[in-house]
Amino acid sequence: MAAAELVIQKYGGTSVGNVDRIRALAERVRRVRQAGNRVVVVVSAMAGETDRLLGLAQEVTAMPAAREVDMLLATGEMVSIALVAMALQEAGCIARSFTGMQGGIITDGAHTHARIRSITTTRLQRDLSAGVIPVVAGFQGISESEELTTLGRGGSDLTAVALAAALKADSCEIYTDVDGVYTADPNLVPQARRLDRVSYDEMLEMARLGAKVLQARAVEFAKAHNVPLRVKSSFAEGNGTLVTKPDQDMERVVVTGVTADSNQAKITLTRLPDRPGIAGSLFGRIAEAGIVVDMIIQNASEGGLTDISFTVARADAQQTLAIARQSLAEIGADSVTLESGIAKVSIVGVGMQSHAGVAARMFRALAAENINIVMISTSEIKISCVIDDKYAELAVRVLHAAFQLDSPDAHGSRNA
């Protein structure tokens, strides 16, 4: 980091998990400030606090109103900003906490999953010019009707990226409990390697496909506003992983990472008439319930009858099943079944676009271990296979090896 930059630093729940960690965070920020840079700190609620608050709500009512959940959860980040501001002051810095409102983070009114509409940076700019370190509450904003809102899961990352864009920051650093983005979950694959760089699109796919290090919405926003993101560890030194625009180097690499997501369920409707519009009415109803259908496959028609299978998030499985059951008669299907024990294993890489045979190599690697592929979906930069959940970890290790992701020079770049 060159001198006299404007840096946004976002610290997650574990990084503010107790007073010692808050002090360590303050010391890190102090050094960056002392080197002449301007810093905006964005923080999450202390680890465990959001769950504690949701637990209280659940004790009161099984179905808390979204508006009141936002009121409750917004307090988590407010505690963090106050304590971090105090720790920075104790470390000799000039610091000031900012609620979402005070930080000018204006959202729509969609409680618990609000979208940022605009950021009014007047007050932040004024404080930055005066040498103050603003400590902004992540995850929260305020609607035009002065309602407290929250941005949904991973919302603090989004706050940091949006502030970086609005303030035209030189860099946006996301501090977490891992030291970067890996070729696979190091808990599953000991040979997993930290990536120095990864493209927005790859990171997006990896986030959507189960990588937990960054939330997809934050990466989307970063891509749209061309904010370079750096994922780093709060607890170790190092350069972490830079999430940025793709370059030639990245495109030489076929596969950048392997992910697995067991949060999947498969629903199958059997023997329904193979007529246009039949599937549309069912998926329309599922979409109306706010449920996202991931993959869909339809078997070849036999005597005018067909089977349709599709996947949804496991949390939505029961509700989807109920909707499908209600539709059975109308769409003329025989039966509907739910299968929960499945996982989606994916390979991601921008280089895939220009390399042939990647899918074949993936299928062969899985077949060599007798892992049956139930469904397949592809995009320009990823291939996903639905398999039996019990093989998920094995599949990740097999694919990691098959594309040589443990080797920094050659990872996945050779043809099959």
Added chain:
Amino acid sequence: MAAAELVIQKYGGTSVGNVDRIRALAERVRRVRQAGNRVVVVVSAMAGETDRLLGLAQEVTAMPAAREVDMLLATGEMVSIALVAMALQEAGCIARSFTGMQGGIITDGAHTHARIRSITTTRLQRDLSAGVIPVVAGFQGISESEELTTLGRGGSDLTAVALAAALKADSCEIYTDVDGVYTADPNLVPQARRLDRVSYDEMLEMARLGAKVLQARAVEFAKAHNVPLRVKSSFAEGNGTLVTKPDQDMERVVVTGVTADSNQAKITLTRLPDRPGIAGSLFGRIAEAGIVVDMIIQNASEGGLTDISFTVARADAQQTLAIARQSLAEIGADSVTLESGIAKVSIVGVGMQSHAGVAARMFRALAAENINIVMISTSEIKISCVIDDKYAELAVRVLHAAFQLDSPDAHGSRNA
């Protein structure tokens, strides 16, 4: 309470101390609403929460900035309003939580002890008209520069009274863990009797002199805006105590209550020149430090030299002593001493004004128990004596008996 009234109900920390109590509170509010009344609920932070938060702050820094303390503490009431609103919704009511900002509570910028400047009731009025039960965060407000502020100790009572005045409520009920205002602390005097009515001025004196049931600032505000206050128990039925304008009945009673306050310290300067202006320069310096001097006595001058004693709150004793020491040379005094083991015992009653011999009766009652009186101060409706702290409880019991406060008909109304 007649039907179709507008009622402000304030619940303290113990009344929202856990989820069961929050449910009980919601049930109480639901009944009032169901009877056709409109209700605004004001709540404090859950019991223990403010101390928990201050403990976190103390771990971070010994001297947290007042602005950040306010940011931190404001979260306590926000958790309460969210949970109470959820509980009311669960009980079938339409309810909505309001932060200080959303409730339109505009304060000055004096963090940790802000004063309410105005209340913008537009939003509350609109919700009340729509049948909503607003649940407003006590203790907090927002300054004109959008800073979160808190009102200082007992601030939630003040919020309730100020809302009652601004909304022209029919009544303002303060729910607490005791069932009203007593002639003395029932923990000290088993014969202490709950008062049905007490005047603003008596309540003010009692609050200032150590009664903890209501904060003086809330009573002052209620008096200034003529808001009748009712102090009731969250945990029992009953009419509690009405704090209101004095009437003839009240004036027939000489003494309404007895209080003791051990939070006192006495400072004595010896042998200083008995010249005008000498004391003024010392007390000016003490006032500049924000320290309130309570009683002052000056001994008769001997050979142009005199002694001065005065009392301050025990928490301010060391700082006051330091100031007095620094001034010794300038004012030409011999020495300064600090005595902490003292208490102020007081009798309060509007009837005192029209009854002779009350002070004499007080002094005789104390003398009969060999309790030495060190200092005396009086106002129209109270007499305070500073005594040795170890006699404080005995003095309260002796005075309670001497003015027959245990007898509802005759309490203190007979002449000595």
